[in-house]
Structure formats: structure tokens, C-alpha cells
Amino acid sequence: GQVSCPNQVTTEIRRHGDGGGVAAFGAACASCPLREQCTTARNGREIKIGPHEEHLARGRANSTDPGWPARYRATRPKVERKISHLMRRRHGGRRARVRGVTKIDAGFSLLAAAVNLARLAILGIVSTPSGAWATAAP
Structure with missing residues (x-):
């Protein structure tokens, strides 16, 4: 339910009806020393979370398993x-x-x-x- 920026500022994810959501850092970006590395948006960094983010995160975690590349090459x-x-x-x-x-x-x-x-x-x-x-x- 939360995301953090590179400067360790944490903000809540505002959920949409479809399961996705948006996390906006807005005012925190105005005085941030890492702003140039983080975003070029005038209103500050905004992170969009898709409705299938949970499944994607699980897939990314599974792909770190040492045996995963061999299984992937066997099927793909x-x-x-x-x-x-x-x-x-x-x-x-x-x-x-x-x-x-x-x-x-x-x-x-x-x-x-x-x-x-x-x-x-x-x-x-x-x-x-x-x-x-x-x-x-x-």
C-alpha cells in the first residue's frame, strides 16, 4: 500500500476501482536533492501501479531462482x-x-x-x- 522514492520518502498508493493505483510525491519533490535523477515532471514524481502488479512482482521474484533460466529456455x-x-x-x-x-x-x-x-x-x-x-x- 506504500511506495518509496530514491530519497526514502514514502507515500500511500491511492487505489482505483480496477485494482491499480497512483502514488504521487508532489510537494516532496519540490525541495528534494535527488529530483534531477528521479523525475523531470513539473508536479513531481508519480508512480502508476497496474492492476496486475502483484502477479508481476511474483513473477520477478520467481525469475531470481537459479533454476528458472533453464526451465524458461525449455518451454519458451x-x-x-x-x-x-x-x-x-x-x-x-x-x-x-x-x-x-x-x-x-x-x-x-x-x-x-x-x-x-x-x-x-x-x-x-x-x-x-x-x-x-x-x-x-x-
Whole structure:
């Protein structure tokens, strides 16, 4: 609920309805010796906090784990490659065949679902009668 500036002045975060907020240092910046290093704003430093700041902070903390770079490198290329396939291959991800954001979103979601189902078929994964997923028996 608070933030501090480089000169160790602390101020409250005024929350918005969406979960974000703003912390303004205003008058504290007027006589601050570090003002030149901190801000060029006429009314003093203002820090905006997004609604997802908590999740971002948790992600930053997780990325300091020594094993994180290896896990990230193991996953990221696969995800990036699949997005590239959707965009550049014959799936037609770069061209919209309809007009309007809602229809384009629905079309791209359908494209992604089709690619995922094709991938499940290649991997031999099937749905069981109980609704779970399992590897097809050889």
C-alpha cells in the first residue's frame, strides 16, 4: 500500500476501482536533492501501479531462482514456434477473412483450437468416457 522514492520518502498508493493505483510525491519533490535523477515532471514524481502488479512482482521474484533460466529456455521455444506456425504457415493467421474484432477473435480462437486438436491426434491423446485425457492404446 506504500511506495518509496530514491530519497526514502514514502507515500500511500491511492487505489482505483480496477485494482491499480497512483502514488504521487508532489510537494516532496519540490525541495528534494535527488529530483534531477528521479523525475523531470513539473508536479513531481508519480508512480502508476497496474492492476496486475502483484502477479508481476511474483513473477520477478520467481525469475531470481537459479533454476528458472533453464526451465524458461525449455518451454519458451516451443511456445514461440507454435505461435509462429499459426501466423506464418498455411493456417492463415496473418490474414483475417472477416471484419470486426469479435469475428476476428472468434476466427483465431477456432484456428488455435483446430491446431491443438490436430496436435493431440498426432500425439495419440484421446478422451476417455469419464471425460479425462489418456494416451491411445497401441
